[in-house]
Amino acid sequence: MKAFIKKEFFHIFRDYRSMVILFGMPLVMVLLFGFAITNDITNVRIAILDNSKDVVTNQITQKLISSGYFILEDNIESQNDIEKIFTEGRVKEVVVFEADFARKLKTEGKAHVQLILDASDPNTANIISSYTTGVISSYSLELMSQTSMIPVKINIESRMYYNPELKSVYMFVPGIITILLMLVSTMMTSISITREKEMGTMEALLVSPLKPIQIIIGKVMPYTLLSFINLIVILLLARFVFMMPVAGNLVLLIVESLLFILMSLALGILISTISKTQQQAMLLSMFALMLPTILLSGFIFPVENMPILLQYLSHIMPSKWFIIIVKNIMLKGTGILYFWKETLIILAMTLFFIGMSVKKFKIRLE
């Protein structure tokens, strides 16, 4: 067994290109999602159509500008200018205050702000709108505490609650952890087992007195360690590059991650038992696991917005449950009581995959 694990490490370290990918990937992915593909917005150009021009609208405008997210491109005077300014592409958003804003707020207890957005990039538009809403609502809370009037009605997305600074890296880290653990564990294990089949060395292993379970454990141990190292790297990056703390219990996070790694490894072995070549194993891991993980797990697209069919499909994605757990621990700082169901689901999946792969692992050639 010891020799087997040693040999497996030789394979890994000798193939330096794969090594670079394995350890470089978490770095690149976190940095990429953290900086480049950021959903954070800064310096968004906006225009204001202030039909009231009173103290309150002036204060709100100041708040918007001083928030750092927005630059005031222009003050426009009439409804007709809105279309023009959008067509010219000078702004992404126009904030419209209705006439008699301060007076209405005082007498009727409500006033209307209209946000008009350039929705050619709906994703960005969404974010800008929620940022604006955020700024205005915080102003209205301020106003409410000062006076006793009922403020403008603004709805706050619950998602923001746990991400008050609106940093998207907080949202991505749990997803990246999930993808990478799955990639390293599932794909690498399945490839390394099928490689032995392709090279003909599996024949020699099978005729040796090694038991299937020994071969499996020998294969799995090194990748467990690699995945674990990757996990630590990502957490360190999140903590020290993006200043993202782990709100909950770190030990609990690691234990849950190990469970998820174990599940991924079992899945990798299962894939290797049904694929004949390294290529098949890779494609299976990529398309059957990676893409659904990215698309269906709620990592990028919210599950609630998906068609019912896809929502059901997302239930069988182990990654969906793991992302929930990681978000709970890292962002909300909650304990096991809040996600014991998810943990149980992953545990059940792990046992299922281990059972399947031990059963399907062939002691003979076809």
Place this chain on the structure above:
Amino acid sequence: MLNRAKIIEVENLVKKFGSFTANDNLTFDVYKGEIFGFLGANGAGKTSAIRILCGLSPPTSGKAIVAGYDVAKYPNKVKANIGYMSQKFSLYNDMTVKENFRFYGGIYGLSKKQIVDKTNYFLEKLEMEKTRNVVLSEIPLGWKQKLAFSVAIIHDPKVVFLDEPTGGVDPITRRQFWEMIYENADKGTTVFVTTHYMDEAEYCERVSIMSEGKIEALDTPANLKSTYGVNSMNDVFIKIARG
């Protein structure tokens, strides 16, 4: 022999990989229509030399002219005028016989009609018309090798390189394969062949034997046997390769 045209001219050819010399100052000629046996122990430098002659890798120094073109300067002209077949790489196993012919014919720029004519010609000759639409993986090895040879000469190359073409093939098919080689040599195609079967070395007009990157012997099988005072090419080979 002197009045025959030279089709391969190799002069002081050297190939080095780092500090390792794979080919050490090779000089030899091969003539038009000759069957030239290129023998040597594993690791003696045969593969490296064949790669150079096929225009796949440039020599470190020295000169090699194949089918009238310098392999270092005009590798693409060389490639267009040679055929290549090896035991390891030849035809696509997941395509049918016809598709393999069409693919290789296409690579060498044959017209549609030429490809169809050639395919018909070879299949008829090999008495394999029935296999036209059979996927290659279902065809026995011996037949495959005969097909691979036909495909390698589909564009009427001046030289055809055969790298261990008969490994693992049954003795009857092996002999039929050599019949094909003879027939094409008679038509003027030069055949450059490597083999581990020493009886096949006897079928060559001239044989060169490499050892540790050098050509240690080059002559007709009869002359080699008398020079080394032995009865078979096997013994000649063992004497040379064992040093």
Place this chain on the structure above:
Amino acid sequence: MVSGEQIDSPFTIHHMSVNIQIDSISKKYADVMALNNISLSIKSGELFGFIGPDGAGKTSLFRILTSLLLPTSGKASIGEFDVVKDYKKIRQNTGYMPGRFSLYLDLTVEENLDFYASIFNTTVKENYELIKDIYVQIEPFKKRRAGDLSGGMKQKLALSCALIHSPHLIILDEPTTGVDAVSRMEFWELLKKMQKMGMTIIVSTPYMDEAALCDRVALMQNGNLLAVDTPNNIVKSYKGSLFAVKAYNMHKLLDDLGSLGDTSQVFRFGETIHITSTINDDKVYMESVNKQLIDKGYKDISIHKVNPVIEDCFLSLMDKDVE
């Protein structure tokens, strides 16, 4: 024929009976019969060869014997162990060198050997004597990766790996394919040595000339056994007299000899052409061939009687098999 001789060797393996019994084994893949009702027995201590081209069924048979493959029908046993039921025991006591050598190309020579020793719960040191003869030849390259070795060296390393747990039986699938004539010769010398240490050896090869080096051989073709006997007996049972003919223009000669009367088999054989006479009187036959060739204008004709070799027998048996 058993080579029961016990020659004093510095290292002798404890004798365990590994008589091998193969009973009407068949193996079918989809609609191809890879093995067609094969029965034979191999005695403990024998050096037994399976001779035949690719696709003869040698590999399938070896995989069945090493418990890697289930036969479609039939039974086989090694010693007291059944290859299906007692596969664990079989795997413990058999050394197997698969056709594709089974080496880890990214590991060094030393690491490969250590690994194979450890999965059989032994060490290189423990059985060093056994592989010493082979290993000294590759030892200078022990830090080199297996992928960078030449064919002959790879084959020796693979053999060392298969031998490292001192099995009673070693099964070698085409160990000499693609290996040059010199390395092949050295390899067979090693096999002979191992046999003298008391090992039972089963080996397959497509090279007919290697048959003569075995105690007994089975000639195989298309999943069938053409013959099973000692090389000597196989050669002796050759039907008809065999002659080697030589003349100027060998290529044309082959065609012309093919149209001779009283002749059953015409095959190119190295520098000569082997023809088989179907009449009893050799002298009459030789004179008749000679005369016919002179009539056709051949010069430097040489014709003499030769003893057949295994390849002649294989060719003649193949011909019958096809019919």
